[in-house]
Amino acid sequence: MRLDKFLKVSRLIKRRTLAKEVADQGRITIDGKVVKAASRVKEGDVLAIRFGQKIVTVQIEMLKDIVKKDEANSMYKIISEERLEKIEPEFIDDED
Template sequence: MRLDKFLKVSRLIKRRTLAKEVAAQGRITINGKVAKPGTVVKEGDELAIRFGQKIVTASVDRIQESAKKEDAATMFTIIKEERLAQIDPAFIDDED
């Protein structure tokens, strides 16, 4: 199944157009490799998605063409969620 469709059906990302945009920006990796919207997702793959200052890592448990809201969460397992470090502007040297 295409990455953008999997993200929409599993409800990791609510809209397919948004899933396409996020993937096209290089903010999603599958098994450590940057993925495009049309990249094929298989059971057992590990997805890392960057949402702003947070990275969510999930493993693909099931592939389904469609899923009810209640069943969508069974398509993946969240492995971890981590915040990216914020850069404190006070520590940036401003050399004149």
């Protein structure tokens, strides 16, 4: 199954076009490798998705083309959710 379709069906990302944009921006990895929206996923793959200042890591449990809303979260298992530290801009002292 394509990555963008999995993200939509599992409801990790609500729209397939948004899933494609996120993947094409390099914000998704499969088993540590940056991937594109057309990449193939399989059961057991570990996805890391960066949502703003948060990285969610999930393991794919099953692949289905159609799933009910209340069963969508059974397609994956959340491994971790980590918050990224905001990077403060360095101040440049122009007074010399």
